[in-house]
Amino acid sequence: xxxxxxxxxxxxxxxxxxxxxxxxxxxxxxxxxxxxxxxxxxxxxxxxxxxxxxxxxxxxxxxxxxxxxxxxxxxxxxxxxxxxxxxxxxxxxxxxxxxxxxxxxxxxxxxxxxxxxxxxxxxxxxxxxxxxxxxxxxxxxxxxxxxxxxxxxxxxxxxxxxxxxxxxxxxxxxxxxxxxxxxxxxxxxxxxxxxxxxxxxxxxxxxxxxxxxxxxxxxxxxxxxxxxxxxxxxxxxxxxxxxxxxxxxxxxxxxxxxxxxxxxxxxxxxxxxxxxxxxxxxxxxxxxxxxxxxxxxxxxxxxxxxxxxxxxxxxxxxxxxxxxxxxxxxxxxxxxxxxxxxxxxxxxxxxxxxxxxxxxxxxxxxxxxxxxxxxxxxxxxxxxxxxxxxxxxxxxxxxxxxxxxxxxxxxxxxxxxxxxxxxxxxxxxxxxxxxxxxxxxxxxxxxxxxxxxxxxxxxxxxxxxxxxxxxxxxxxxxxxxxxxxxxxxxxxxx
Numbered sequence: 001x002x003x004x005x006x007x008x009x010x011x012x013x014x015x016x017x018x019x020x021x022x023x024x025x026x027x028x029x030x031x032x033x034x035x036x037x038x039x040x041x042x043x044x045x046x047x048x049x050x051x052x053x054x055x056x057x058x059x060x061x062x063x064x065x066x067x068x069x070x071x072x073x074x075x076x077x078x079x080x081x082x083x084x085x086x087x088x089x090x091x092x093x094x095x096x097x098x099x100x101x102x103x104x105x106x107x108x109x110x111x112x113x114x115x116x117x118x119x120x121x122x123x124x125x126x127x128x129x130x131x132x133x134x135x136x137x138x139x140x141x142x143x144x145x146x147x148x149x150x151x152x153x154x155x156x157x158x159x160x161x162x163x164x165x166x167x168x169x170x171x172x173x174x175x176x177x178x179x180x181x182x183x184x185x186x187x188x189x190x191x192x193x194x195x196x197x198x199x200x201x202x203x204x205x206x207x208x209x210x211x212x213x214x215x216x217x218x219x220x221x222x223x224x225x226x227x228x229x230x231x232x233x234x235x236x237x238x239x240x241x242x243x244x245x246x247x248x249x250x251x252x253x254x255x256x257x258x259x260x261x262x263x264x265x266x267x268x269x270x271x272x273x274x275x276x277x278x279x280x281x282x283x284x285x286x287x288x289x290x291x292x293x294x295x296x297x298x299x300x301x302x303x304x305x306x307x308x309x310x311x312x313x314x315x316x317x318x319x320x321x322x323x324x325x326x327x328x329x330x331x332x333x334x335x336x337x338x339x340x341x342x343x344x345x346x347x348x349x350x351x352x353x354x355x356x357x358x359x360x361x362x363x364x365x366x367x368x369x370x371x372x373x374x375x376x377x378x379x380x381x382x383x384x385x386x387x388x389x390x391x392x393x394x395x396x397x398x399x400x401x402x403x404x405x406x407x408x409x410x411x412x413x414x415x416x417x418x419x420x421x422x423x424x425x426x427x428x429x430x431x432x433x434x435x436x437x438x439x440x441x442x443x444x445x446x447x448x449x450x451x452x453x454x455x456x457x458x459x460x461x462x463x464x465x466x467x468x469x470x471x472x473x474x475x476x477x478x479x480x481x482x483x484x485x486x487x488x489x490x491x492x493x494x
Contacts (some may be wrong), residue, residue: 008145015483018478020046021045021050021065021066021067021137022045022046022048022053022064022065022066022067023040023045023046023047023048023066023067023068024048024049024050024058024059024066024067024068024069025037025040025047025048025049025050025068025069025071026049026050026051026052026055026068026069026070026071026073026082027049027069027070027071027072027073028052028071028072028073028074029071029168032071032122033070033071034049034051036049036069036071036124037049039124039129040069040101040128040129040133042448043126043129043130044476045133046392052070052073052074052082055068055082055086056085056089056185059089059240062089062093066093067081067093067094067095067096067098067136067137067140067142068086068093068094068095068096069095069096069098069120070082070083070095070096070098071098071100071122072100073428078384079097080296081300082481083095083097083117086113086118091115092116092139093116093138093140094116094118094133094134094135094136094137094139094140095115095116095117095118095435096117096118096119096120096122096123096129096132096133096136097117097119097120098119098120098121099119099120099121099122100122113376114139116135116136116139116390118132118135118136120132124286131392134356134392135356135390135391135392139354139390156447158172158191158195158198159338159339159342160332160334160335160338160339161334161335161338161466161469162327162331162335164331164332165325165327165330165332165335168195168324168325168326168327170198171322171324172195172198172202172324173202175322175324176198176199176201176202176203177202177204178203178322178453179293179296179321180321181274181293181294181318181319181321182194182196182199182295182296182298182321182322182323182324183259183294183295183296183297183298183302183319183321183322183323184296184297184323184324184326185297185298185299185323185324185325185326186297186299186304186323186325186326186328187326187328187373188299188372188373188375189329189372189373189375190326190329190373191210191326191373191374192257192297192299192326193255193257193297195297195324195326196210196212196255196297197210197255198251198252198293199295200255200293200295200461201254203253203290203293205251205252205253207249207257208250208252209249209250209251209252209253210249210252210253210255211248211249211252211254211255212255212256212257213226213227213245213254213255213256213257214258215256215257215258215259215261215262216257216258216260216261217258220263220265221268223262223263224266224269224282225238225242225244225264225282226244226245226277227244227245227246227266227270228244228246228269228281228282229241229242229243229244229247229281229282230242230244230278230281230282230283230284231281231282231284232280233281233283233286234281234283234368235282237284238282241281242305244281244289246273246279246288246290246292247288249290249292250291250292251291251292252292252293253292253293253294253295254292254293254294254295255295255296255297256270256294256295256296256297257296257297257298258297258298258299259296259297259298259319259459260298260300260302260305260310260311261298261300262298262300264310264311267311267315269313271312271314271315271318271337273290274294274315274318274319276294277289277290277291278290279387283391285442294319298320301375301415302316302320307482318319320367324480328370328373328377328491329370329373329374329376329377330369332372333366336362336365336366336377337362337472338472339374339377340357340362340365340377340381341472343377343378343381343382344356344385345380347381347382347385352382352385353385353386353389353390354384354385354389354390355381355388355389355390355391355392355393356386356391356392356393357384357392357393357396358393358395360393360394360395361393361394361395361397363395364402364403364404365377365380365394365398365402368401368402368404369402374390376465379490380399380402381474383399384397384398411463415426443445449470449488452484452488453476453488453490456470456474456481456485456488456490457490459473459474460490467481467485
């Protein structure tokens with residue numbers, strides 16, 4: 001539960017130390033620059049109007065969180081010259097150019113460019129400007145990850161906060177320190193191998209190999225050699241001796257995926273290994289001992305297979321010491337925004353691009369049954385990143401099968417930008433319809449601060465004080481929310 005101490009005077013005193021995304025406005029028209037500052041401040045950024053000739057001395061060092069909005073640079077400074085200088089200073093800096101009566105027509109805005117330059121029509125419409133600024137942030141973050149050589153990290157922390165995924169985490173925590181055999185059940189694409197890797201990673205065997213084998217993808221006549229290895233000359237083509245997966249996994253974990261597809265003769269041999277931890281290579285006579293933890297997984301109904309005589313009951317009970325069932329995506333649809341956010345982050349980290357989804361697109365995806373589960377979602381996100389690089393994907397941009405029946409095919413209002421994890425918001429009014437100023441006037445800073453305090457408090461209340469989830473509801477980074485909580489003196493109780 002979050003408690004708020006709305007000490008606005010103290011907040012104003014601290015405001016100078018709070019770091020927000022800086023937007024530098026290069027425009028010689030004071031009236032337009034002032035209007036831009038008001039809108040950009042409302043959108044949650046820190047605007048600053050500077051002279052087109054002095055931006056470099058004020059922007060700071062390359063790599064800082066700064067973007068540019070360029071209006072009228074004034075003669076003799078050309079627009080293209082300023083843009084080129086900015087990207088020469090830092091190629092990852094996003095630049096938005098105001099289209100003032102076609103003034104920007106001489107610039108080429110290539111979506112596939114190595115730089116980020118976007119044209120925004122003036123007079124401004126709030127969704128256009130917000131989307132352009134947000135796309136710029138995506139581009140900059142992606143470029144920095146690539147430059148810093150960040151790689152995809154193991155998906156160790158299972159993404160989601162639903163009851164089903166929380167139970168999976170709890171079971172992993174219980175079984176990982178032991179050597180118990182684990183049977184992971186669940187539909188195809190629910191992340192059974194991720195669960196197995198988590199168990200291995202948090203076990204005492206983590207410094208030893210994790211060896212996966214897909215029992216359904218290997219022909220029956222080759223599976224024995226794959227698991228147990230073979231001696232030279234044991235069959236045609238065996239020109240040398242070869243270790244099997246059990247030997248390769250010695251000291252570590254062997255993951256037998258799709259164990260339900262294993263032929264019956266192999267089930268007998270596997271049962272012996274599980275009982276004695278010994279086996280012979282194909283064509284060999286010497287017994288080999290191994291110390292291997294076995295984790296198995298299947299999407300099949302094992303009890304039905306046993307009743308049909310397709311799977312040995314004694315092997316099933318040997319494997320089913322500690323069962324873990326992975327929930328399907330349709331059973332935890334509330335995790336969809338967090339999964340989308342994680343998948344996009346992985347794309348960025350691997351240099352495959354990035355994107356954002358509108359609230360309407362996420363709402364449409366939450367209605368889809370997801371027969372392929374998280375694997376199908378991952379494929380969709382990668383496909384959309386290819387089709388709409390660094391863009392904001394709306395419901396009409398989704399492949400047809402992901403759109404709900406009756407979804408509008410043509411919409412006159414831009415979709416609000418969606419930050420992964422954000423709860424859908426009502427679309428912004430195209431004319432940027434702000435609250436009316438009361439006749440007596442108002443203290444704008446205090447008014448906006450009170451609104452922020454109220455919304456942050458609501459988000460923390462709804463998420464039980466979990467800052468990361470509250471940040472997702474508010475459509476901001478966790479670090480940004482922590483800074484705002486510090487600014488307003490907001491405390492939470494774990």
